[in-house]
Amino acid sequence: MVQNRYLIVDLAFLTMRCLGDIMNKIIALLSVFLLLLAPLTRAETLYIIAHKGVFSTQKDKKEIADFYLLKLKINADGQNVIPINLPFNHPLRSKFSLSIFNRSPEALSEYWDRMSFRGVKPPVIQSSEQAVMLFVSRVNGAIGYVSKKPSEKLNIDVLGEIIL
Amino acid sequence: MNAFLKFSILCISFLSLTTLAEEENINSTPTTPPNYESNWDVSGYVKIFADIPTNNTKSTLYLDDLSVYVSGNINQWFNPFVEAEYFGNKLWSSQKGEGFKKGKFIFERLYNDFNLNTHDRIRVGKFLAPVGYWNLIHAAPLVWTVHRPLTSTYSYSNYISGLEYGHSLNLIEGSRIDFYAQLSNDLNPKPLSDHPRRYSKVIGASWTLSDQLDTRSSLDFQYAKVKTTQNNRLTVSFQKIWYMQTWDIDTQVIYTKITNTSAEDNFDGTIDNETLANEEVLRENGWDGGGYLQARYRFSPQWNFYGRGEYFHLAIEQQSGQSYILGARYRLGKWGNINLEFKQGNGAKQISDSGFSLSYNAMFR
Numbered sequence: 001m002v003q004n005r006y007l008i009v010d011l012a013f014l015t016m017r018c019l020g021d022i023m024n025k026i027i028a029l030l031s032v033f034l035l036l037l038a039p040l041t042r043a044e045t046l047y048i049i050a051h052k053g054v055f056s057t058q059k060d061k062k063e064i065a066d067f068y069l070l071k072l073k074i075n076a077d078g079q080n081v082i083p084i085n086l087p088f089n090h091p092l093r094s095k096f097s098l099s100i101f102n103r104s105p106e107a108l109s110e111y112w113d114r115m116s117f118r119g120v121k122p123p124v125i126q127s128s129e130q131a132v133m134l135f136v137s138r139v140n141g142a143i144g145y146v147s148k149k150p151s152e153k154l155n156i157d158v159l160g161e162i163i164l
Numbered sequence: 165m166n167a168f169l170k171f172s173i174l175c176i177s178f179l180s181l182t183t184l185a186e187e188e189n190i191n192s193t194p195t196t197p198p199n200y201e202s203n204w205d206v207s208g209y210v211k212i213f214a215d216i217p218t219n220n221t222k223s224t225l226y227l228d229d230l231s232v233y234v235s236g237n238i239n240q241w242f243n244p245f246v247e248a249e250y251f252g253n254k255l256w257s258s259q260k261g262e263g264f265k266k267g268k269f270i271f272e273r274l275y276n277d278f279n280l281n282t283h284d285r286i287r288v289g290k291f292l293a294p295v296g297y298w299n300l301i302h303a304a305p306l307v308w309t310v311h312r313p314l315t316s317t318y319s320y321s322n323y324i325s326g327l328e329y330g331h332s333l334n335l336i337e338g339s340r341i342d343f344y345a346q347l348s349n350d351l352n353p354k355p356l357s358d359h360p361r362r363y364s365k366v367i368g369a370s371w372t373l374s375d376q377l378d379t380r381s382s383l384d385f386q387y388a389k390v391k392t393t394q395n396n397r398l399t400v401s402f403q404k405i406w407y408m409q410t411w412d413i414d415t416q417v418i419y420t421k422i423t424n425t426s427a428e429d430n431f432d433g434t435i436d437n438e439t440l441a442n443e444e445v446l447r448e449n450g451w452d453g454g455g456y457l458q459a460r461y462r463f464s465p466q467w468n469f470y471g472r473g474e475y476f477h478l479a480i481e482q483q484s485g486q487s488y489i490l491g492a493r494y495r496l497g498k499w500g501n502i503n504l505e506f507k508q509g510n511g512a513k514q515i516s517d518s519g520f521s522l523s524y525n526a527m528f529r
Contacts (some may be wrong), residue, residue: 001210069377071336074282086512088498101377110453111377111528114301119235119245119277121205 046096046162049136050143052155054079059159065100067143070120076142084132084144085123092129094143095164120157173262200446207529208232210309210500212255219521222259227267228252229304243277245291252358264344271352272323279430282335287328287344290351292368294342294405295320295384296416304525308412308460308468309489310505314515315375319420319452321363321388325351327404344368349391367391368399380405397452410462417455422479450479468493478512491521 005124049065054075066072068083075081088105097105112122124142126132132144137154150156211229233247253267275289298307298316326346333339345472346366353362368386375382386399454476461469469492476482491505493495503523509516 065377066336071338103377103409104462104465106462108377110306111407114306116205116207116235116527116529117233117301117303117306119243121237123234143181 039072042163044095044147045149046092046099046164047146047149047158048143048160048162049133049146049150049156051136051138051140052157054081054141054143055157055159061100061160061162064143064160068100068123071121080141082139082142084142085125086129086132086137086145087125087127090128092145092147093150098136099162099164172422184371191503203237205235205237205529206232207524207527209303209305211523211525213310213503213521213525215519215521217517219518221225222257224258225256226253226256227255231272231303240247240279243279245273245275245277245289246271247273268355268358270354275353276385281360282356283332287330288326290323290325290464291328293321293324293344293366293386294372294382295368295386295399295401296321296418297380297382297414298403300427303527304523305501308470309472309491310457310503310523311487311489311507312522313416313456313458313472313474314485315416315454315474316417317454318360318476318478319418320386320397320401321346321350321366322359323350323353324366324368325349330434336455338372338380340372342370342372344370345510357504361393361395362391363388363390369474378407382409393424395422397422412458412460414458414460415456417453419453420451420515422450422452451477453477454484466495468495474515476512476515477512481512481514483511485509485513485515488514494525500524 002124048059056076063072068085070083075079079107086096088109094105097103097108101108103111104160118124124135126135126144129148132146133150133154133156136142137150137156143159149158165489202498208231210231212225212227214223214225215499216223217359227250229249229251230253231247231249231251233245235243237243240442248269249272250267254262254265257263271290273289275287275291278286278288292299292302296316298312299322302312302316304310304428321515324344324346325348325393328342328344330340330342333341335411337523339475344367346363349364350362353359354508356362366386366388368384368388370382370384373381373383381404382402383398384403385400386401388397388399390397399418399420401416401418403414405415406413451467454474456472456474457471458472462470463469470489471487471491472487474487474489475484487507487509489505489507491503494502501524503521503525505521506519507521508518510518
């Protein structure tokens with residue numbers, strides 16, 4: 001990351017030297033300033049994870065949504081898929097809801113309550129990201145989401161990365 | 165110990181063991197192994213409401229619903245669902261001599277699903293008739309208003325005691341078709357004081373056009389023979405719901421053609437007192453029908469506002485009726501919701517009551 005920053009700074013000053021007029025220098029300086037700030041405001045990444053071997057390919061948002069909306073319940077091998085959720089007030093759940101479904105956690109909560117009343121089991125709740133990772137690594141068929149890339153030592157596949 | 169007391173104790177015990185929650189059961193310690201061994205889901209809901217009429221009649225406080233439902237997803241052939249409900253418990257009335265009145269207990273749903281494959285299912289037992297979405301999700305915390313529209317409940321058999329075959333046309337879009345039949349009497353029916361009629365035979369079909377996060381629509385048919393009166397009721401219903409970012413729009417229209425050409429001639433004298441009290445006995449041909457349009461606005465995560473207009477025509481009444489509802493729901497987070505609602509009705513007595521209602525309702529799991 002630090003090497004990247006130096007490279008960016010070098011490129012910017014090189015650009016400035018090539019530019020003759022003051023206006024261009026100001027623009028270039030501003031660009032440098034913004035580029036240096038960029039790593040500080042780096043976007044958060046959401047990792048969609050699954051128990052190792054549940055899916056052989058990466059999944060896009062639509063496919064992930066279908067499992068969380070309880071439309072799809074089994075994978076290609078006929079194995080039950082168990083979606084895992086974070087608690088209602090967890091900030092990552094809010095980001096997941098907006099990113100995957102374009103809906104608030106309240107709207108999804110209403111949807112899952114309706115499904116539960118009709119006899120369809122809603123996603124299993126785990127209290128923290130750590131608990132989600134533990135669950136997914138141990139329970140065959142589980143899928144979840146976390147904000148940190150899981151260790152390769154864990155029994156987990158990353159199905160997709162979503163920049164928030 | 166009577167059934168009422170047993171059920172009360174069961175519910176209180178259950179409530180004391182569960183945490184009221186919106187939709188979740190949270191593991192307390194993240195470092196312990198996950199406890200996903202259960203294929204069972206135990207949930208329930210409660211609704212307490214006060215009716216304060218504006219026409220100077222009595223105000224009443226009800227424990228309207230206390231329901232526990234258990235669903236199991238065990239294997240392809242064993243997927244039971246049981247819902248036990250205690251309802252209609254009058255807790256207090258402003259009129260002297262009309263205080264506490266105990267409620268009633270029924271099994272609202274009791275069935276098993278046999279999953280033939282991912283697209284086909286057979287359901288056997290007592291279940292909710294798929295006529296409009298309101299009938300399928302009528303629990304107080306899942307619907308917006310304290311008062312249920314007459315359109316969603318009055319003119320058809322709400323429950324089926326029999327079997328249903330369902331075929332999913334598209335799993336993702338949620339389109340499916342269901343056929344169902346009840347060939348005998350209702351199983352564990354609600355008293356006629358709470359439900360307009362009982363049925364001896366019912367057949368029907370429901371075509372769910374879509375059932376997704378942002379929309380749901382269905383076209384439903386039902387043919388029902390009313391027990392004792394020999395009335396035949398042929399119902400067609402259409403419902404469409406839009407779930408948007410801040411708005412929900414919900415509408416349903418229903419029409420029921422009632423025929424009764426032989427009741428007086430064929431009446432066999434076995435009618436019971438309960439049915440005699442019902443105004444529908446031996447009445448003439450006619451139709452029930454109407455519709456409603458309801459909107460909900462999500463002002464904030466806590467505050468929701470809603471309104472509804474409904475028109476309904478009843479064969480047993482000289483005049484049709486209309487009602488208008490305005491209300492607000494405040495979410496208490498995991499502790500449920502509080503509704504404050506005003507209803508203005510006129511015309512037929514089944515729809516014409518007016519006044520304020522205050523309701524507390526919550527899901528628990």
